[in-house]
Amino acid sequence: MKTNPGRFFEDYTLGEVISHAVPRTLSGGERAAYHALYPARHALHSSDEFARACGLPAAPFDDLVAFHTVFGKTVPDISLNAVANLGYAEGRWLKPVWPGDTIRSESTVIGLKQNSNGRSGVVYVRTRGLNQSGEPVLEYVRWVMVRKRDLDVPAPAPVVPELKDFVPASSISVPEGLDFSNYDFTLAGEPHRWGDYAVGERIDHVDGVTVEEAEHMLATRLWQNTAKVHFDRTQREDGKRLIYGGHVISLARALSFNGLANAQMIVALNAGAHANPCFAGDTVRAWSEVLDKAETGAPGVGALRLRLVAVKDGAAPFTLKDEAGKYSPEVLLDLDYWALMPL
Amino acid sequence: MKTNPGRFFEDYTLGEVISHAVPRTLSGGERAAYHALYPARHALHSSDEFARACGLPAAPFDDLVAFHTVFGKTVPDISLNAVANLGYAEGRWLKPVWPGDTIRSESTVIGLKQNSNGRSGVVYVRTRGLNQSGEPVLEYVRWVMVRKRDLDVPAPAPVVPELKDFVPASSISVPEGLDFSNYDFTLAGEPHRWGDYAVGERIDHVDGVTVEEAEHMLATRLWQNTAKVHFDRTQREDGKRLIYGGHVISLARALSFNGLANAQMIVALNAGAHANPCFAGDTVRAWSEVLDKAETGAPGVGALRLRLVAVKDGAAPFTLKDEAGKYSPEVLLDLDYWALMPL
Amino acid sequence: MKTNPGRFFEDYTLGEVISHAVPRTLSGGERAAYHALYPARHALHSSDEFARACGLPAAPFDDLVAFHTVFGKTVPDISLNAVANLGYAEGRWLKPVWPGDTIRSESTVIGLKQNSNGRSGVVYVRTRGLNQSGEPVLEYVRWVMVRKRDLDVPAPAPVVPELKDFVPASSISVPEGLDFSNYDFTLAGEPHRWGDYAVGERIDHVDGVTVEEAEHMLATRLWQNTAKVHFDRTQREDGKRLIYGGHVISLARALSFNGLANAQMIVALNAGAHANPCFAGDTVRAWSEVLDKAETGAPGVGALRLRLVAVKDGAAPFTLKDEAGKYSPEVLLDLDYWALMPL
Structure with a gap:
């Protein structure tokens, strides 16, 4: 065969x-496609000029x-x-x-x-x-x-x-040259710096996106992901196409701009659970919790350890688990990551 | 907060x-995305070679x-x-x-x-x-x-x-170097030059596009437009996502290629009204009216002042307003702009 | 007019x-769009490095x-x-x-x-x-x-x-410099080389894609194809938008990666029939038959003549024609082409 x-x-x-x-x-084609697929607005990834002002040769x-x-x-x-x-x-x-x-x-x-x-x-x-x-x-x-x-x-x-339960802050790799000393908070979109976030703080990211079949298939194909269940409605008995978990990660991360606009780069993935499946028609929202904070040694660069939770229609604010410790049915994603933010 | x-x-x-x-x-990524999202065919924006033949360094x-x-x-x-x-x-x-x-x-x-x-x-x-x-x-x-x-x-x-009621022709900015003296009408797609259009002339652009939710959301996100009503179906009581008015502008402008293929560049926006909301499932059509004509001083370059009207399913030809001067319910957009065209 | x-x-x-x-x-924008629209994975078109290892200056x-x-x-x-x-x-x-x-x-x-x-x-x-x-x-x-x-x-x-009934192998044009002598089968995704395929062999490509309206319209617009029936649901009495036949060709070719990953380049189109119309909601699958084989003279480069058949939901394996020689209603495409493959 x-x-x-x-x-x-x-x-x-x-x-x-x-x-x-x-x-x-x-190429720039994948960058444009990413912007069309997700409401991504982090300035370091959107603008070569902004990235240069942060010590990088161009926007990664x-x-x-x-x-x-x-x-x-x-x-x-x-x-x-x-x-x-x-x-x-x-x-x-x-x-x-x-x-x-x-x-x-x-x-x-x-x-x-x-x-x-x-x-x-x-x-x-x-x-x-x-x-x-x-x-x-x-x-x-x-x-x-x-x-x-x-x-x-x-x-x-x-x-x-x-x-490891999580990547220790000391193992984080800061991109060569990254320097947030002259960070432009106005261009970045929010005034909140590393010092403004407290461990335990939770942020409701407010915005929502109702997902369409065409969108998640375009996204998943873009990454040459070939899992049948994302593309072929005959694969599941209910005739639904299962949305690639990574699509929900990107949606939630992009939505988290609103409240975490300065969490510019993801540098570590500590843990992640795709708590429940996501399907076309779901309206995806997100909330975050600050789990930890660390300095990095790079000029002006701090790190936040964040829990990013994606939920769908009907979820109460900050929904996560039920009393038995099981994810609520509205929870799609529970992600634990480190991001870099100006001090 | x-x-x-x-x-x-x-x-x-x-x-x-x-x-x-x-x-x-x-980058070229946004250009490709624009071509996927709209039936845009103006040669000056499609081909580096065509743009160079018109005195520009590449296709803007x-x-x-x-x-x-x-x-x-x-x-x-x-x-x-x-x-x-x-x-x-x-x-x-x-x-x-x-x-x-x-x-x-x-x-x-x-x-x-x-x-x-x-x-x-x-x-x-x-x-x-x-x-x-x-x-x-x-x-x-x-x-x-x-x-x-x-x-x-x-x-x-x-x-x-x-x-100002409209941008006077004398205030139009013609791109540096633009020269339509050796304009190739065959490659551009239509033989009609500036002199062939008469003030008061109306053009039915014939073609139509039925709009899908995924398309207008991809487009609106591409421009990092964050208005909730375009993406989140829970924002309106009727559960509909309102299509970004600019999506209708781009659709209508692209459809106007058929009859205005040589109106290569938009140089002024005189006025514009989003007359009625547009929703997924609507089939969008367009018609234009020549409002004024002017020369620009640049070699071979004339300007047309155009009304561009987008309408949806069921509109009679050249639908605009009712007897009371109110926009007909099928009218989506009434746009007044200046475009550059070879003399 | x-x-x-x-x-x-x-x-x-x-x-x-x-x-x-x-x-x-x-530009790279069209390449990214192609990857988002089709499950295309042929390495020569995906990776500049892979293409260079095959003697080309970059990935075409x-x-x-x-x-x-x-x-x-x-x-x-x-x-x-x-x-x-x-x-x-x-x-x-x-x-x-x-x-x-x-x-x-x-x-x-x-x-x-x-x-x-x-x-x-x-x-x-x-x-x-x-x-x-x-x-x-x-x-x-x-x-x-x-x-x-x-x-x-x-x-x-x-x-x-x-x-001609088909392009003779002697008329095939092999891209200048193409050399499969050091072809990396692991990076390409499959071990099967030219010698492993036998004339008459048939391959069921297994995977399927359920097509959405937004996808085929994005694709068809990307190529500036203006045929009304693909975009305007009022053009047909049944209110359906007819999917551009080329969309089915690209879908089928991309699906054929699974079993023909090393059929890297299409060099000739011998014949093609759009046997039945394709509409949104159809789940498209593909199968291939080896029609002929030839050497090309280029180092390490062989050619396979392939029949590529796209079918939709409900087709039995290798469905093609009925006893009267008419295409079965599930057959969408019957394409006859030559592809280059490492010897």
């Missing part, structure tokens, strides 16, 4: 390195463009037969991605654990995105539940990697 | 200058790309709480915008007049778009009706700016 | 050359970008009043198209044959796409059935051009 059936649980070996296919050269891509590009390449090898995308950890952006860069991805299998039912198992991979010079631009750990094709294959010795 | 609630009528002061946030670097962006980019930046400060977008005047394109340019906007409050009901007022601003060298690329006056938050704040002294 | 009513059958003269309007400069546009751009320009002159798009033949890609290139089109009328009912006739044109240096990048023959406006105009002497 010439087509790719995707890998099943028994096809993964601990320690193996998977080189993902189809490198991608990004939104950090989630790097994430989606790297992630999309892993889908045919990692999650084509995934039953669930279980989590993220230890995500670090290591170098900005610029128009003209060519990105490819590779993943190392760092954990395998068959489920007790014998029908599926959890695969842990550490994925790295690399640019045309072979420099890593992003790395993260992700684990997914994958079906077995042949239930008779014996279970591998269970290995669950030890993962 | 960290989020932007938008300004209310009492928050504006006569003479104040508002620097709008989030500068934007434009469609003039409405400049307009939307400049306009979008003003929304969070000017029209987030606007009840109505009342009018435009004295709009002039001063310099083409090219791929690689970074655009920002600023507005001066030039008029304020509280309504007699005491609940809202009219705010007049003169907005300028500036490129990375600080050169103005576009300016226009716009007035909007804005709600008051605190009805007890006393009304300001009413100031209504004196605005 | 200033608008273009399109040409009718009696408006064509044998041997006349029609220069089509609106040249187009393409997907060959169908060239096709759609050239085709779109012909619509106002050739198919605005076409009743049916009857066929393609003798299509050859002659030179890659790169970001920055400006493309225009011209067509020569090579055949005319009035139908026996006297109400329409078949027009045969040979269309060439040319870049800014006047070099041909693509040529193909297409024939369409066009209505007569004036039934009293006498029929022209019938001329039906002699067309």
Whole structure:
């Protein structure tokens, strides 16, 4: 058979390195498409002039463009037969991605654990995105539940990697040259600086976006993500196309501009849960909570650790979990990340 | 509160200058997106070679790309709480915008007049778009009706700016170097030159476009326009998303290619009314009327003053107003502009 | 009348050359848009680095970008009043198209044959796409059935051009410098090389895409295709917008990556039939059959002649024609082309 059936649980070996296919050269075209798809307004990613005033040679891509590009390449090898995308950890952006860069991805299998039912198992991979010079631009750990094709294959010795609860501030990589000493708060859109945010503070980002089928498919294809459930309405019994979780991440991040306009760059992904599926017709909103704060050593550059929660229609303000600790049905995303902000 | 609630009528002061946030670097990506969103075919904006043959260094962006980019930046400060977008005047394109340019906007409050009901007022601003060298690329006056938050704040002294009924031909700015002496009518798509149009002539542009939700949201986001009513179906009681008026302007202008293919550049906006709201599912058509003609002094370059009217399903040819002088319900847009055309 | 009513059958003269309007400069923006619109993953068109490793200076546009751009320009002159798009033949890609290139089109009328009912006739044109240096990048023959406006105009002497059943392998143009000697099958996404495909072999490409109105209109506009039926739901009695046949070609070609990832470049179009109309809501799938194989003389470069069939919901595997030799109602496209693949 010439087509790719995707890998099943028994096809993964601990320690193996998977080189993902189809490198991608990004240009101003992807930047424009990102602006059309998401209400993204962070000035550092929107304006070459603003980025230069912050010590960078030009505006890098939104950090989630790097994430989606790297992630999309892993889908045919990692999650084509995934039953669930279980989590993220230890995500670090290591170098900005610029128009003209060519990105490819590779993943190392760092954990395998068959489920007790014998029908599926959890695969842990550490994925790295690399640019045309072979420099890593992003790395993260992700684990997914994958079906077995042949239930008779014996279970591998269970290995669950030890993962950090969150990326320590000391491990954050600040882009070379970044300097917020002369940061223009007016051009950036809000006056609130790092010192104005308090741990525990919560922000309702107010705005909402009602999602259309065409939009999430355009977005998901843009990153060459091939998971069938996003594009083919015959894949699910209810005839609905499941929206790529990353689409919700980008929507929520862009909506968070309103209240976090100066959280210019995402530098670490501590954890993330796609709490409930998102479908076309849902109106997506977002709220954030400040989880931690740190200085970075770079001139004028502080870091905020933020929880970003995406919810849909009907969610009360700051909805998250019910009394039993389960995500409320209106919660779509619970993301924990570090962002850079002027001191 | 960290989020932007938008300004209310009492928050504006006569003479104040508002620097709008989030500068934007434009590239070939925005040009491609514009072509995907609108049936735009004017050769000067489509082909570097054609533009060079007309004396320009390359194809500038469609003039409405400049307009939307400049306009979008003003929304969070000017029209987030606007009840109505009342009018435009004295709009002039001063310099083409090219791929690689970074655009920002600023507005001066030039008029304020509280309504007699005491609940809202009219705010007049003169907005300028500036490129990375600080050169103005576009300016226009716009007035909007804005709600008051605190009805007890006393009304300001009413100031209504004196605005020209239209931009006189002598004030039109012709792009440096523009020369239509060797204009290629075959490549441009139509043989009709400036001399072939008569004042009073009306043109039915024939073609129509049925609009989808995804399209107008992609377009409106592309310009970083944040008005909630365009994206969030919970904002209106009828559950409809209101289409950004500028989307209708671009649709109508692009449709007007068929009959005005040689009206290559928009150089002035004399007046404009969004006569009725546009919603997804509407089929938009357009017709034009020649209002005036002028020479410009630039080699081979004439100017036509045009009325551009967008209508929707069911409109009879050349529908505009009823006997009482009120816009017919099928009329979406009534725009008065100057365009450059080969003599 | 200033608008273009399109040409009718009696408006064509044998041997006349029609220069089509609106040249187009393409950039990274069109490439990004193509990736958003189609699940295109062929590495040679996705990555500058991959293309360089194959001897090219950078990644050329997907060959169908060239096709759609050239085709779109012909619509106002050739198919605005076409009743049916009857066929393609003798299509050859002659030179890659790169970001920055400006493309225009011209067509020569090579055949005319009035139908026996006297109400329409078949027009045969040979269309060439040319870049800014006047070099041909693509040529193909297409024939369409066009209505007569004036039934009293006498029929022209019938001329039906002699067309090759398919482009012989010896006529294929391999891009200058192309060298698959050091081809990276891992980065390309599949291990199957030219020698692994057998004449007669059929491949079910497995994946499907449910098409939305917004998507096909964005795509069709991107190529400045102006045919009314794609955009205006009032054009057909059933209120449906007919999807541009080229949209189905690009969808099917992109879906064929899964099983033909190494069929990197389309170099010839032997024949093509839009068997049944496609509408929004259809879920499009594809299958291929290997029709022939040839070597090309270029280092490491072989050619496969492929039948690419697009079908919609409900089609059994490898559905094509019924017993009477008529296309089954689920078949949307039957395309015959040559592609280059590493030996």
